[in-house]
Amino acid sequence: MPSLSGPLPDPAADAGWEQSQPRKGFFTDTSVCIGCKACEVACKEWNGVPDDGFNLLGSSYDNTGSLSASTWRHVAFIEQPRTPASNTVSLGMPSTVKPGEAMNPDSATDFRWLMSSDVCKHCTHAGCLDVCPTGSLFRTEFGTVVVQDDICNGCGYCVPACPFGVIDRRIGEQGQKNVGIAQKCTLCYDRLGAGMTPACAQACPTESIQFGDLDELRERAAARVESLHAQGVDTARLYGESPDDGVGGSGAFFLLLDQPEVYGLPPDPVVPTRDLPQMWRHAALAAAGLLAGAVAAFLGGRG
Amino acid sequence: MTEQLRAEGRVDQPVQPSDGSRAERRKRGGRRRRDEHQMVPDATFTSYYGRPVVKASPWEADIPAYLFLGGLAAGSSLLGAGAALTDRPALRRAGRISALSAISLSFAALVHDLGRPSRFVNMLRVVKPTSPMSVGTWILTGYGPLAGIAGAAELLTPLTGRLPGPVRPPIRLLGRLAGPAGLGAAVVAPAVASYTAVLLTHTSTPTWSAARKHLPFVFVGSAAAASGGLGMLLAPVSETGPARRLAVGGALLELGATHAMESSMGITAEPLHTGTGGGLLRASKALTAFGAVGSLLAGRSRVAAAVSGAALVAGSACTRFGIFEAGQASARDPKYTVVPQRERIERGESAGA
Numbered sequence: 001m002p003s004l005s006g007p008l009p010d011p012a013a014d015a016g017w018e019q020s021q022p023r024k025g026f027f028t029d030t031s032v033c034i035g036c037k038a039c040e041v042a043c044k045e046w047n048g049v050p051d052d053g054f055n056l057l058g059s060s061y062d063n064t065g066s067l068s069a070s071t072w073r074h075v076a077f078i079e080q081p082r083t084p085a086s087n088t089v090s091l092g093m094p095s096t097v098k099p100g101e102a103m104n105p106d107s108a109t110d111f112r113w114l115m116s117s118d119v120c121k122h123c124t125h126a127g128c129l130d131v132c133p134t135g136s137l138f139r140t141e142f143g144t145v146v147v148q149d150d151i152c153n154g155c156g157y158c159v160p161a162c163p164f165g166v167i168d169r170r171i172g173e174q175g176q177k178n179v180g181i182a183q184k185c186t187l188c189y190d191r192l193g194a195g196m197t198p199a200c201a202q203a204c205p206t207e208s209i210q211f212g213d214l215d216e217l218r219e220r221a222a223a224r225v226e227s228l229h230a231q232g233v234d235t236a237r238l239y240g241e242s243p244d245d246g247v248g249g250s251g252a253f254f255l256l257l258d259q260p261e262v263y264g265l266p267p268d269p270v271v272p273t274r275d276l277p278q279m280w281r282h283a284a285l286a287a288a289g290l291l292a293g294a295v296a297a298f299l300g301g302r303g
Numbered sequence: 304m305t306e307q308l309r310a311e312g313r314v315d316q317p318v319q320p321s322d323g324s325r326a327e328r329r330k331r332g333g334r335r336r337r338d339e340h341q342m343v344p345d346a347t348f349t350s351y352y353g354r355p356v357v358k359a360s361p362w363e364a365d366i367p368a369y370l371f372l373g374g375l376a377a378g379s380s381l382l383g384a385g386a387a388l389t390d391r392p393a394l395r396r397a398g399r400i401s402a403l404s405a406i407s408l409s410f411a412a413l414v415h416d417l418g419r420p421s422r423f424v425n426m427l428r429v430v431k432p433t434s435p436m437s438v439g440t441w442i443l444t445g446y447g448p449l450a451g452i453a454g455a456a457e458l459l460t461p462l463t464g465r466l467p468g469p470v471r472p473p474i475r476l477l478g479r480l481a482g483p484a485g486l487g488a489a490v491v492a493p494a495v496a497s498y499t500a501v502l503l504t505h506t507s508t509p510t511w512s513a514a515r516k517h518l519p520f521v522f523v524g525s526a527a528a529a530s531g532g533l534g535m536l537l538a539p540v541s542e543t544g545p546a547r548r549l550a551v552g553g554a555l556l557e558l559g560a561t562h563a564m565e566s567s568m569g570i571t572a573e574p575l576h577t578g579t580g581g582g583l584l585r586a587s588k589a590l591t592a593f594g595a596v597g598s599l600l601a602g603r604s605r606v607a608a609a610v611s612g613a614a615l616v617a618g619s620a621c622t623r624f625g626i627f628e629a630g631q632a633s634a635r636d637p638k639y640t641v642v643p644q645r646e647r648i649e650r651g652e653s654a655g656a
Contacts, residue, residue, distance in 0.1 A: 165356055246656065266640055270653075294382070296548070
């Protein structure tokens with residue numbers, strides 16, 4: 001029986017891979033994200049992901065909205081009228097003034113912009129994978145979680161199962177690519193197999209998206225947080241990095257500058273499977289109660 | 304730009320704490336009627352432009368219909384088998400035919416809900432205890448044919464005399480198999496009725512997940528009430544004593560378990576009292592209570608029994624659609640995802656992510 005929750009050193013081996021590769025992942029350092037959306041574009045280009053509408057959402061520069069079946073990288077833009085901590089990294093407002101000219105501490109506005117490129121977390125214990133009734137979702141040799149789109153029958157169970165709201169069933173006209181099928185980031189499984197970097201990380205101009213072996217990424221992230229704290233950015237924190245969290249740690253984790261929910265991330269995500277044994281016990285008890293009740297209905301009373 | 308949009312009420316302020324409850328109020332427009340059941344004060348929380356954190360299931364009416372019909376089929380199989388063993392031919396016939404009809408419709412709903420219905424058979428590629436849908440598929444694979452044989456025998460046996468000679472032997476065989484098949488269906492039936500609760504609770508949908516201790520009891524109670532009610536509707540009062548007892552017991556279990564569930568869920572119980580889900584669940588309680596009292600008072604009146612039975616069937620349908628809609632609403636509002644998680648962290652039960 002594979003493990004259902006808690007820390008797990010090697011998810012690929014747990015899933016039955018005999019010769020698993022080192023676990024691969026993303027470290028998304030949002031403190032250096034400039035909101036260029038090159039990751040969104042590169043992802044769509046490489047993976048052949050269709051558009052998801054051309055809408056103006058009225059949420060800063062975010063007209064993508066959220067991760068979905070046709071958005072596998074999503075850049076969030078948060079405009080904060082007031083800086084919570086004293087010494088955050090000022091990215092400045094776009095202006096026609098030459099960079100640096102207006103950027104002295106006296107002219108700094110009481111405004112900051114948070115930008116963050118969200119992606120599938122490739123959880124150690126993945127809710128989507130656990131509930132998939134066809135085996136379409138599977139754990140790769142790299143420890144990532146991928147949909148096999150020729151097997152998925154579009155039951156949609158993975159959609160409410162994901163604690164992060166990542167995976168979704170593609171909507172569109174019949175006949176279009178993978179309509180009716182669950183879709184999400186594959187961590188560029190095809191590129192990984194060829195020893196290449198995923199498209200989003202390759203395209204990121206500021207190395208906000210870093211790809212590599214998860215062990216190494218975790219070390220790099222810890223050093224980065226330490227360095228930011230030393231610079232006085234007290235709000236810098238890692239999200240999804242700890243193997244002790246509700247999903248056993250994420251393959252794709254983040255450095256954030258505010259609370260997770262500010263970015264639309266759940267503060268305490270838990271894989272639903274953690275409580276599954278208890279749920280099956282209650283269901284068995286209820287089923288036994290129904291059987292006993294039916295027997296009693298026939299044995300008891302007249303008529 | 305943003306200031307202007309904000310003034311127009313189109314953008315939630317993403318960072319100031321406590322914005323969520325204000326956005327919630329704005330969404331509901333001028334209606335400020337507070338639900339008397341709401342025991343949790345307005346929580347303050349932060350969200351990203353008021354957008355959902357988790358995704359609501361892409362399921363539509365097929366799935367609550369499937370939950371309802373599955374429960375109806377399961378209870379009807381139990382009644383059919385009990386009636387066969389205690390020599391109640393009309394109740395046996397009603398139970399077996401109801402089970403066959405309900406499970407056929409529920410199977411059709413299940414397939415229709417798929418994004419790719421033609422790939423339904425892919426469900427049979429694997430057996431996965433971590434997937435309630437996989438477990439349910441295998442339960443139905445066992446239950447369906449058994450309920451099918453028992454139901455088909457009831458439908459076809461009366462026609463034997465009128466059918467051409469060559470088809471009579473298979474129908475006679477069907478008739479002989481009906482007893483064991485009906486019993487087999489009754490043994491599997493309780494699993495059919497209760498696994499559907501796990502189907503909903505094994506998700507990140509806040510209201511379903513928080514109901515995980517009680518929902519199986521609500522669902523089997525609802526199944527017993529619906530099938531008992533249908534038996535009272537279809538069979539003569541001389542045979543429906545067991546159906547009536549099953550219905551009343553089921554209704555009491557459903558109402559009691561629902562009450563315990565609502566009291567244990569904190570803020571995630573709100574969608575059970577508001578909106579479409581709340582309306583359906585209020586209707587469910589009224590219909591179920593009316594049906595249960597009616598069943599007790601109906602005496603030898605066929606009409607009173609039928610009306611009570613119909614109310615119980617309708618109440619069960621309202622329960623399933625109400626729970627379904629409440630869950631969907633809870634997923635669409637970030638409040639129900641963020642607030643309970645923040646509370647867990649603040650209580651020290653979790654360190655968060």
